[in-house]
Amino acid sequence: MTKLDRREFILGGAATLAAGASASAALPASKLARRHQGYGAAATLWDLQSDPRLGEAISTYCTQVVPVLELKWPMLRPDAHTFAFERADAILDFAQQNDLTMRGHTLAWYHDIPDWTKRIKDSKGVERAYVDHISTVASYYKDKLTSWDVVNEPIPDNPRDVKDRRDTFWTQHLGDRWIPLAFRTAAAADPYVKLAINEYDIESAKDSFIAKRAAYRNLIMELLDQGVPLHAVGLQSHLHAELEIDTHGLAEFVTEIRSWGLEVFVTELDVDDQKLTGSPLERDAIVAKRVDDLLTAIASSGPVRSVLTWGISDRYSWINGYVKRPDKQPNRPLPLDGEFKPKPFMDVISKFTKDV
Ligand code: XIL
Numbered sequence: 001m002t003k004l005d006r007r008e009f010i011l012g013g014a015a016t017l018a019a020g021a022s023a024s025a026a027l028p029a030s031k032l033a034r035r036h037q038g039y040g041a042a043a044t045l046w047d048l049q050s051d052p053r054l055g056e057a058i059s060t061y062c063t064q065v066v067p068v069l070e071l072k073w074p075m076l077r078p079d080a081h082t083f084a085f086e087r088a089d090a091i092l093d094f095a096q097q098n099d100l101t102m103r104g105h106t107l108a109w110y111h112d113i114p115d116w117t118k119r120i121k122d123s124k125g126v127e128r129a130y131v132d133h134i135s136t137v138a139s140y141y142k143d144k145l146t147s148w149d150v151v152n153e154p155i156p157d158n159p160r161d162v163k164d165r166r167d168t169f170w171t172q173h174l175g176d177r178w179i180p181l182a183f184r185t186a187a188a189a190d191p192y193v194k195l196a197i198n199e200y201d202i203e204s205a206k207d208s209f210i211a212k213r214a215a216y217r218n219l220i221m222e223l224l225d226q227g228v229p230l231h232a233v234g235l236q237s238h239l240h241a242e243l244e245i246d247t248h249g250l251a252e253f254v255t256e257i258r259s260w261g262l263e264v265f266v267t268e269l270d271v272d273d274q275k276l277t278g279s280p281l282e283r284d285a286i287v288a289k290r291v292d293d294l295l296t297a298i299a300s301s302g303p304v305r306s307v308l309t310w311g312i313s314d315r316y317s318w319i320n321g322y323v324k325r326p327d328k329q330p331n332r333p334l335p336l337d338g339e340f341k342p343k344p345f346m347d348v349i350s351k352f353t354k355d356v
Pocket of ligand 1: 068
């Protein structure tokens, strides 16, 4: 296949998927009325192409989308010399055809580093590959994305103290400067896109989460002190239904982050209910309550401008691949059920975001 054929082939599915709901001008008013400003969802191209209901749901409820896999290193970089943008481009086409904005996820992460990268032994070579990747990808999408998760998950679980950082392949070669370097490189490539840092397990009232939040806060403060171009703080919000949200501590954290001039994004919200007993209806109510507590804490110091769930329907959620319920029932982590029917979770999203 020539390059063009390949792109057309990949786009084929997404174009068909978008055909029913083409440009925003053609969207039925009933659909627009259900869109929640700033609400978005993550999706893979595979799922979008294989099930038209998924694209239909995203274009019905959302104003933004983020690729789950297509902008990560392994999918973009089959080898050191190739940048394979076709699959991410297909999601961008879907977004544009449906009047959705797109976020980028993610430029620098300890996870999902391709083998060819890990085989580079000298630190200068690692730095060249790192800067080349961030610079090329951010330049390619210049002016096309609203924000980037530049650095993902920099804090370890159970940090020893507030200075603790995750030990990553990048740290081993570049030291702590892997973080500022990623932001500076991205900012040079795309001066107007918002640059975010992103972290999980900081929302609940559990000692290890509170410690992680304190280390995250400290890192953000250090980056600002160093004049690093950082514009937004992502709370992934992969919530655990059995854990209460630390509403007070989280509200305080968000208030402080905003007082430093940064935006707060909810980037990957879902709620695993593997430890909940009870009927699906009872579980859905607890899941919705956790989301309500999360968004209440965030909304206490300003509007919730950007909230994305990691998927939109329980049918396509990574949670079921990772955590199994003892009763073998699927988890119910997302706003729509497996048949794309809205659950109380979606009501909470609409409570905190304006209708479009
Ligand atoms: C997950 C995807 O959903 C999975 O399909 C993949 O196997 C692993 O990555 N935090 C992140 C996301 O920042 O990139 C992760 O996505 C989920 C946790």
